[in-house]
Amino acid sequence: MSVGTVTTRARVGQYAALLAYVAFLGFPLLWLVATAFKSTQEIALGASGFLPEAPTLQNFGDAIRRADLVEAGWNSLRVAVASTILTTALAMPAAYGLARFKTFLRPVTLGWVLVSQVFPTILIIVPLFLILKQFDLVNNLVGLTIVYVVFTLPFALWMLIGFVANIPRELEEAAAVDGAGRLRILVSIVFPLLRPGVVATALFAFIAAWNEFLFALVLIQDPAKVTLPLTLSRFVGAEGQVQLGALAAASLLATIPSLIFFGLIQGRLTSGLLSGAVKG
Template sequence: MSTTAPATSAELSTRGADADRGRSPQGPSRSARAGRMIGRPLQYIALVVYMIFLAFPLLFLLTTAFKTPQELQSPNPGFFPTSFNWDNFAQAIEKANLFTAAGNSLIVAVSTTILVTVISLPAAYALARFRTKLRGLATGWILLSQVFPFILIIIPLFLVLKNIGLINNLFGLILVYTVWSLPFALWMLQGYVAGIPVELEEAGAMDGASRFRTLISIVLPLLAPGLVATSLFTFISAWNEFFFALVLIQDPNLQTLPLALARFVGAEGQVQLGQLAAASLLATIPSLVFFMLIQKRLTSGLLAGAVKG
């Protein structure tokens, strides 16, 4: 009968390593590879469907704006126009005075965006950093202000603005939009400020920076994506708002774009579809351009540059 010598520690470790190499996967399993091969095309298909869903209203406006009245009144109109008809654009600009209305909307939207950003930035920082009793009251006011509908406040708001002479005044409309957009902007910026580590500010204070210098040099660059998102929301809300402008502005020369677009709906509900589509397409261009200018900031990292020496 033969005897086997006990294995040394070196041999045992070698066998263990060989066993571990045998058990370690050399690559993804067959089921994982199959799932990845199936999942990736489904993701692309879902993305394409979602993009078509988002782009369909703009594409519908584009095709409708170039159709002739005969095509629009046809019992079975095609989706694409048979020819490019530019008359709808010329008639829309002439009838609704779109350039003046666009200028008014631009003044109101830009001014509202600037005011909301300037007011909400320090207020959001105070709400996120200073733990006081007023913080709970302020947060409750922000949430409560979003509950009231337009129709509930429009009559007292109209009376107040009438008493101070801000009816038929773009400045009055800017004030209304600023007050209405401010709570949501505060709520958004507060979340962005809370996401910035307070240790970064403490490090700046230890290096001798004042609170103002810390806010400008550390907090503000990291808060840029939040400021861009808040500015985009405020600009689009002021650009597209209709109800407040309808009640507060009666002068045709001071009307904003949404009010100008309402001219294409007749008293009997008859819609001049071609001209309305052309005017609506022109009205969407500024907001699209504004989004294209700032969309890179929306995707930038919140803490980009926080670890730079």
């Protein structure tokens, strides 16, 4: 058997495995879309095919009218955007300092990052509630944003440290020899090369805040301030009865902002990767 035949078979196997993986990941989304367009009767029968026999928009209308989906989406969007901006702005200089300067704070900070990721969130929800209550931040979107920033920052910092470490020090040293100050080096050299990491960090922070449920459930009681995950939980009754059509439609609508956000920053991620290339 020739080397070319073996290579071709290996390539076919790789593409087949990749296609199977994509199908595995995409099936829940396809099922969600199909269910969102099915009528209540068709869902109740449960014997119909995968695709809706008579597509309808009734589920979308029910989801928007009954659950105040637009207001909840606006609340989630404000919290997610604010927490994303704050998390990224705080993580960038901190990651640079930890990656470039070897001080006693580095092992302490990295240890804090690791502990924060393995510590069960449910154990601190009551003390967190009591602390925020003293500062009048319970039932407040500002308080919820602060909580998201605090709990997203460790992983965002860990991500950016790796990106900063991959930027060659020689570029900064060459700029310093040419007379550039620290601020000029950061603005003109480091931050442009750090763009892919910043985009990836921003995407992580946005999705984490957009999908978060537990903190919002405990800290928000006002119906006018609930976020989208809390609104989606209303489609599940107290006895476990689920309004499956409306829930599928609402869930599908809830994914749109994340897709739009990813679409907007995807170009910046690609351009950042290209501009960050260093020729040897």
